[in-house]
Structures are given as structure tokens and as C-alpha cells.
Amino acid sequence: MKILIAGDWHSEIHEESVYQAFQQLGHEPIRFSWHQFFKHQKKLGRLAVPLLKAQNKYMVGPVVNRLNRDLVNIAASEQPDMVLIYRGSHIFPSTLRELSRSLPNAILVGYNNDDPFSPNYPGWKWRHFLASIPEYDLMLAYRLHNIEEFKKFGAKRVELLRSWFIPEANHPINLERVDREKYECDVVFVGHFENDGRIDCLEEIVRRGWKLKLFGHSYGWHKHILRSDILKSFYPLSTVWDVDYNKALCGAKVGLCFFSKLNRDTYTRRCFEIPAAGTLLMSEFSSDLAGLFEEEKEAVYFRTTEELLEKLEKYLGNESLRNQVALAGYEKVYESGHDVKSRMEQLLQIVSEMITTRLYNN
Incomplete structure (x- = not known):
């Protein structure tokens, strides 16, 4: 199957992981990235930088118009069987209608x-x-509650497709001596800042004497940790990506997970990445996530700061129990197909059925 994948393409865990999975499954993926449309070119001068940033942020202007035209043109040239638009913030409804006209047999996803x-x-x-x-x-709905919301907005068909981990990137490793000081700890949290009480949890972890490692975007965290007498020693905060992200997870006894309230999450990508790294997942509770990992057997959940501290006391103080739950979580992400390749197989099965039905009806 020929598959055109269109997206911002700014990271390895989103569009690129999908591209690689389709390739591994024996299909023919095609990249269309709009990230580079907004890269500054010296010949345009300094004024181009704020103009490009504004067009990218507000999704309006000649560059956005051009990327929509280019998407239509490459689709007409390649004639894919499926067009997958990943996080289509910059794609106009008129562009999709044009794709439908020029690709009458293709499935737009x-x-x-x-x-x-x-x-x-x-x-x-x-x-x-x-x-x-x-x-x-x-x-494709990332969250269960998005399914009905898509339908209310007129979606023709909606299917749940959760996020994933990437086996080549998320896996157990033994840290080299040079990495131990940077990454070994009792508890690690890697993620963005939200004002949802996570600062209080992290302060309590440090106050109890456990060794915490904290990684994330400086622009979200810095003003908050600088106000905290307990956390200001983490300034300046750094991000970890790719190999370093995996080292950060593998260096911890417990991987902490908070849900994004901005996105109304009931699970998140780290719920798969942490167990895949062989580390114990300790996450905020949701009934959705508890349906994916059995509580106290494959993952550990907390509902309050107090419960988090109680669970940390229990599992940091019992290596055998901690390793048992971590191993069960590791096995679960593979058995249940939470890897990117399995997710794309799920998508391909749906699309293949839709293509067959369309051809039959025609």
C-alpha cells in the first residue's frame, strides 16, 4: 500500500515513527513535512523570521496556503492508497475536498x-x-472521550488509536559509568509543567529524602521551580530526547507519570514508554489506564499526594516487589500490542477493509 503521511514532522516519536513502522510492515510510505516551510532562509532577511513564526502559530498566510497547495500536488503525483494527516492544524477543509476529488479511491485519515x-x-x-x-x-481518536466529540463534529467514521512506544527507542539498558551520575535516581519525571499540583508532589518527594531527577522544557518549569526553595536546585532544567530520554527512564527505580489536564488525558504516551524501558510505572489513577495495566500488578497508581508518598515508600523499600511489577508491565506492553508497529497494523486493517468496501460498492 502506498501511504502519504503529512504532518509537522518536528519529532521522531510522531510522524517519523509511523513512517518507519509502515516501512517495516512492507508498505510504501511517503513523507510530506510542513515544518521546513517555516524555516528561515537568509535571502529573505531578518523580517522573515517573525512573519514565518506568526504564520506557523496562527496557521494563516501565503506560506500556509503554499503548503496546502503542495500537499494536493504531491498527492496527485503519487496517487497514494491512503493519506494520513497527523495533527492537521495547518490543513484546510478545501484541501481535503480537493484530495478527495483527485484521489477518489484513497482513504483520508x-x-x-x-x-x-x-x-x-x-x-x-x-x-x-x-x-x-x-x-x-x-x-482516529487518541482518547476515549474524543470518539463521541468527533461524531458530533460530523465525522464519517471514528476509531480509537492510542499512542505507542517505539521498541528501538524505549527498552531496558544498563547505564555506563559516565551516565550514572546524571540519570540514576529513585524517581524520575520527564515532562512539561502544568499547574495541577505536580509541583507539590515533587517537593514532597525531595522532602522525604528520595533522589529525584526532573527533566522538561525550561520555559514551562523555570519560573515555578525558582519559587520553590526545595526544587530551585534543579535550575536550569534540561530536556532529554531519544537515547538520553531512554537513559533517564532506565536510570530510575520509579518512573512518574502525570496526566495533561490541558489535553484532558486519561493516559499518556509515557504510560507505555516507562514499562517498555523496564522501569516501574507509577501514574495518576484513571479508570481508563487501570483497564490497560492491572493495579499493583503491572503498574502502580496514586489518587492523592499522600497515596503517592505511601506507594513510593512501599515500592522503593522493596526491590523484589518493584522489579516484579516492572517486569509485568514490560511484558504487558508487548503482549497487548502497545508498540508503534502493532498500532499501525491495527490502522492498516481498518483502512484495508474500507478500501475493499469502497471498491465493492463502486
Whole structure:
């Protein structure tokens, strides 16, 4: 199957992992990245930088128009069987209608790992995406509660497709001596800042004397940790990506997981990445996540700061029990197909059925 994948393509865990999975499954993926449309070129001068940033942020202007035209043109040239638009914030409804006209037998698929229906986003953020929902043949919901929301916005068909881990990137390793000082710890949290009480949890972890490692975007964390007498020693905070991200997970006895309230999450990508690294997952509780990992057997959950501290006391003080749950979680992510290749097999099965039905009806 020939598959055109369109997206911002700014990281390895999103569009690129999908591309690689399709390739491993024996299909023919094609890249269409719009990230480079907004890269500054010296010949355009200094004024181009703020103009490009503004067009990218607000999804309006000649560069956005050009990327939509180019997507239509490459699709017409390549004639793919499926067009997968990943987080289509910049794609117009008119572009999808043109794709449908030029590719009458192709299946148009939309996917978004953010929550476009969340009231916590500004109204303009997802305007193109929301207006385009009725134009897709298939919408993939990242969260259970998004399924009905897509239907209310006129989606023709909606299927749940959760996020994933990447086996080549998320796996157990033994840290080299040079990495131990940087990554070995009792508890690690890797993620962005949200004002949802996670600061209080992290402060209590340090106050109890456990060794904490904290990684994340400086622009979200810095002003908050600088106000904390307990956490300001983490300044300046750094991010970890790819190999370093895996080292950070593998260096910890417990991997901490908070849900994004911005995206109304009931699970997150780290719920798969942490067990895949062979580390104990200790996450905020949700009934959704508890349906994926059995509590106290494959993962550990907390509902309050007090419960988090009690669970840390229990599992940091019992290596055998901690390793038992971590191993069960590791086995679960593979047995249940939470890896990217299994997710794409799931998608391909749905799309293949849709193509067969369309051909039969025609």
C-alpha cells in the first residue's frame, strides 16, 4: 500500500515513527513535512523570521496556503492508497475536498495526539482541524472521550488509536559509568509543567529524602521551580530526547507519570514508554489506564499526594516487589500490542477493509 503521511514532522516519536513502522510492515510510505516551510532562509532577511513564526502559530498566510497547495500536488503525483494527516492544524477543509476529488479511491485519515476539543486551548488553535473533520473518511481518536466529540463534529467514521512506544527507542539498558551520575535516581519525571499540583508532589518527594531527577522544557518549569526553595536546585532544567530520554527512564527505580489536564488525558504516551524501558510505572489513577495495566500488578497508581508518598515508600523499600511489577508491565506492553508497529497494523486493517468496501460498492 502506498501511504502519504503529512504532518509537522518536528519529532521522531510522531510522524517519523509511523513512517518507519509502515516501512517495516512492507508498505510504501511517503513523507510530506510542513515544518521546513517555516524555516528561515537568509535571502529573505531578518523580517522573515517573525512573519514565518506568526504564520506557523496562527496557521494563516501565503506560506500556509503554499503548503496546502503542495500537499494536493504531491498527492496527485503519487496517487497514494491512503493519506494520513497527523495533527492537521495547518490543513484546510478545501484541501481535503480537493484530495478527495483527485484521489477518489484513497482513504483520508486524520489523527491528533492533542485534544482539539479541550476548552483549555484558545479558539483559533484548532479551527482548521475542527472544520475539516467531516472531510476525512476516517478520524482516529487518541482518547476515549474524543470518539463521541468527533461524531458530533460530523465525522464519517471514528476509531480509537492510542499512542505507542517505539521498541528501538524505549527498552531496558544498563547505564555506563559516565551516565550514572546524571540519570540514576529513585524517581524520575520527564515532562512539561502544568499547574495541577505536580509541583507539590515533587517537593514532597525531595522532602522525604528520595533522589529525584526532573527533566522538561525550561520555559514551562523555570519560573515555578525558582519559587520553590526545595526544587530551585534543579535550575536550569534540561530536556532529554531519544537515547538520553531512554537513559533517564532506565536510570530510575520509579518512573512518574502525570496526566495533561490541558489535553484532558486519561493516559499518556509515557504510560507505555516507562514499562517498555523496564522501569516501574507509577501514574495518576484513571479508570481508563487501570483497564490497560492491572493495579499493583503491572503498574502502580496514586489518587492523592499522600497515596503517592505511601506507594513510593512501599515500592522503593522493596526491590523484589518493584522489579516484579516492572517486569509485568514490560511484558504487558508487548503482549497487548502497545508498540508503534502493532498500532499501525491495527490502522492498516481498518483502512484495508474500507478500501475493499469502497471498491465493492463502486
